[in-house]
Amino acid sequence: MFRRRLPLPPFPPGAVLVGGAARDWQRGVVAKDYDWAVPDPAGAAQQLAAQTGGSAFPLDEERGYWRVSAPGGIQHDLVPLPDDLTADLRRRDFTVNALGVLADGQVIDPVGGLADLRARRLRMVSAENLRADPLRAWRAARFEATLGFRLESATGAAVRSVAADLVGGALALPAAERIRDELHALLLHPEAARGLLRLEDLGLLALTLPELREGLGLTQGGFHHLDVFHHGLEALHQLLARRPDAPLPLRWAALLHDVGKPRTLARDPQTGRASFYGHDKVGAALAAQLLTRLKLPGDDIRRVSALVGAHMVPLPAGEREARRFVHRRRDLLPDLLSVMLADREAARGPASSEASRRAYAHAMSRVLAALEAQPAPPAPLLRGEDLMALLDTPPGPRIGQVSRALAEAAALGEVQTPEQARAFAVRWAQANPAPV
Incomplete structure (x- = not known):
């Protein structure tokens, strides 16, 4: 059953609403991205921009593609109306996306998309269409998770065939940026972990995050009841349950926090117990490597790598x-x-207990209280020039060392005045002589 249909948005002259927005209107879901096929994209874009208070700009002037960015994060893409709209819809990926809506509400449905919407079924228009743009295989997994549909069997088989041909080189991989954008659309959904499992089931994760797959079947013991791979997915799920607005770098960090474990595995020859010493540092490097391959922004890569590298730091006892x-x-x-x-919440192994969970929560509360009490670092009590004069030391790493020690002492409340800072700096320099 569909929800009650929403009012149609204002249509540009002669326009047809196509693609995801047409699908979502049928489902009673408010769209943020609208795709329009119009006789005059440039003129329609200017008109939409004036109506919405947005801005219009060309995406591809040679092909006549335009975009309007409107307030509230609403986006309108406008392309030339094809001579044969039905044929154009038949070239799309899935039947539920091969719909057109006219201004009077009439629906153009050449491949049975409405019936598939009612059945919550994700069905390809054709295997040839999937192969024409292999990124549509990733989109199948995303739509399953984000729309709550289920791939019908022939479509699932076609997606697996695309994945096999991508692995074998019979098809070219989509650009890394396009795969990244599909992954991000999936990661931003509450059911991201389920979507990643579907990518694995369809043979696509090996083409996307092979480092993550190295944890499949790798048991851990102790606090853990899942293998390394499924533990990462569960950690992502636990994160989103608590922070549904988590930014993408944080989602990546939760998913990849143990990605270094397979490459640091060591087993005790007597007990068979597994250890993963250094997996945090190895994982930080692997996370940076795979996210660089996916062409994430540099600041995001550094953030994820730092979070992965620090996730094993012991929580404070006081x-x-x-x-x-x-x-x-x-x-x-x-x-x-x-x-x-x-x-911690993704682990439910035999070493886990309610008492250990309470102790962990208490330690986290200490950190949050300290952060609330001092949300920003205290202002420096001495400048670098002051330290150089005080210690009769030229600029260089030595002054940096003293400065960092002094900043930590100030953050801990051990020094509070410039006089105390000078005394601390002299004592610290004497107790920690520079190497000869």
Whole structure:
């Protein structure tokens, strides 16, 4: 059953609403992205911009593609109306996207998309269409998770065939940026973990995040009841349950926090117990490597790598240690705590207990209290020039060392005045002589 249909948006002259917005209108879902086929894209774009208070600009002037960015994050894409609209719709990926809506509400449905919408069924228009743009295979997994539909069997088989041909080189991989955008559309949904599992089932994860798959079947013991791969997915799920507005770098960090475990595995020859020493640092490097391959922005890559690299840092046992924790990792907070909690909540092995969970929560509360008490680092009590004059030391790494030690002492409340800072700096320099 469909929800009650929403009112149609204002139509540009002679326009047909196509694609996802036409699908969502049938489902009673408010769209944010509208695709229009219009006789005059440039003129229609200018008219829409004036009506909505948005801005119009060409996407591809040679082909006549235009876009309007309107207030509220609404986007309108306008392309020339084809001579044969039905033939154009038949070239689309899935039947539920091969719909057109006219201004009077009449629906153009050449391939049975309405029936598939009612059945919550995701069915390809044709296998040839999937192969014409292999990115549509990733889109199938995303639509399953985000629309709550189910791939019909022939479409699932066709997607697996596309994946096999991509692995074998018979088809060319889509551009990394396009795969990244599909992954991000999936990761931004509450059912992201389920969508990633579907990518694995369809043979697409090996083409996307092969490093993540290395954890399949790798048991851990201790606090963990899942293998490394499924633990990462569960950590993502736990994160989204607590922080549904989590930014993308935080979602990536939760998913990839243990990606370094397979490459650091060691087993005790007597007990068979697994250990993963250094997996945080190896994981930070692997996360940076795979996200660079997917062409994420550099700042996002550095953020994810830092969170993965810090997720094993012990939580503080007291208030002073909590202040030090905040001082040393302020730039990563509170996101680091979110990754650590998702990691902990994704583990339900034999070593887990309600008492250990309460102790972990109490330690996190200490950090949050320290962060609330000191949301920004205290202003420096001495400048670099002051330290150079005080210690009779030229600019260089030595002054940086003293400056960092002094900043931590100030954050811990051990020094509060310039006089105390000068005394601390002299004592620290004497107790920590520079190497000869």
